[in-house]
Amino acid sequence: MASLQRPSLPLLASLALTFILAVGLVTSAKAEDEQVAVGRVEPVDLKDEEVQKAVEFAVKTYNDMINDLYISRPIKVMGASQQVVAGKNFYLKIKFGRTTCSKTQSDLTDCPFFEQPDQQQRVICNFKIYSVPWENKMSMTSFNCHRA
Structure with a gap:
């Protein structure tokens, strides 16, 4: 019977950090677009x-x-x-x-x-x-x- 291994804590932390950075970049790009519209x-x-x-x-x-x-x-x-x-x-x-x-x-x-x-x-x-x-x-x- 195959055993399921639990992902290691460093792997989970790495995935969480990658997700946070990706969301932050998208949010930052949207904020820059909105700032350009103000004043235009x-x-x-x-x-x-x-x-x-x-x-x-x-x-x-x-x-x-x-x-x-x-x-x-x-x-x-x-x-x-x-x-x-x-x-x-x-x-x-x-x-x-x-x-x-x-x-x-x-x-x-x-x-x-x-x-x-x-x-x-x-x-x-x-x-x-x-x-x-x-x-x-x-x-x-x-x-x-x-x-x-």
Whole structure:
């Protein structure tokens, strides 16, 4: 009758150490991948609720800052990306058109754009919006605009 030998203690210790090292390497590789994603600027879906809030904030802040009697509204959001930091940075590229509605009007959602070329004032702006959703905070870090 064949006898079953018990594995020696050094063999078991060696196998355990090999297993721990293998699991550690896999975990370490995954952690490095996740660290690379934090801080990386990546494209976002324009339909995302957070992106929509950032666009709305950029439009409102832009209109508050410009020295014009008329409101401007987006013609098109040309690009959007985000960067995960201690919160999120949103990078937005928005093409604006000047509307016929004054800033004193309350309902600005259906304001038509000026049709006369000398009144249109089309601009393209790049915004950096910093958001900390769990603190319900949003701020414009920077923006620059040029005529379209």
